[in-house]
Amino acid sequence: MSTAVQGLASRDLRARVVAACSRMVIDDLSRGTSGNISARVNGGMLITPSGVPYAEIEPGMLMVVALDGTVLDSDGRQRVSTEWRLHARVLERRPDVNAIVHTHSPCATALACLRRPIPAFHYMVAAAGGADIPCTPYATFGTDELAGHAADALAGRNACLLANHGVVAVGRDVETALALAAEIETLAHQYTLALQAGEPVLLTTAQMNEALRAFAEYRK
Ligand SMILES: [Zn+2]
Helix, strand or coil, X not given: CCCCCECCCXXXXXXXXXXXXXXXXXXXXXXXXXXXXXXXXXXXXXXXXXXXXXXXXXXXHCEEECCCCCEEECCCCCCCCCCHHHHHHHHHHCCCCCEEEEECCHHHHHHHHCCCCECCCCHHHHHHCCCCECXXXXXXXXXXXXXXHHHHHCCCCCEEEECCCEEEEEECCHHHHHHXXXXXXXXXXXXXXXXXXXXXXXXXXXXHHHHHHXXXXXXX
């Protein structure tokens, strides 16, 4: 699968974003119109439109938007995603990231509403690139403030919770970001179940460092 940044959003990239939208619904990561997906293109990003149910999104409905919010390519009938600032800030701060998936998936959002980061209760937490999955401070949806919080949290991680809102996962391509969003939801579910049964035993720093090293090796 190509990971290169694409110029004018290609048909292939549009198809992959639409496929990710369908997968997000099938995997119950997003219901209705909540959440959004972007992929880096030359000059900006290809991003899902605002307010269109994922099951109805077609390749031509995706919009190419510059990182300053200027619409570069659109069918003229869609509105820009309310969270374009969040996607733009993260793409600016993380040149290694080519795709962003934002969802309100149920278990991750429940933890975000408790403003509870996901600690090292399971080695798979390392899939997000560190010893925990942080939770940002709260900010109103769609704002520069929220975009800044997300970009700060994702400076050292590939996923974070957004307080009283949802979750963001990033990756080198759309499929990787989506797979991580699904993994975070699974971890959030497991952590919630463990909390209901007792107090999860957290892995030590040394154990998590070993898991992180193993992940780095696995990804080579
Ligand atoms: Zn949202």
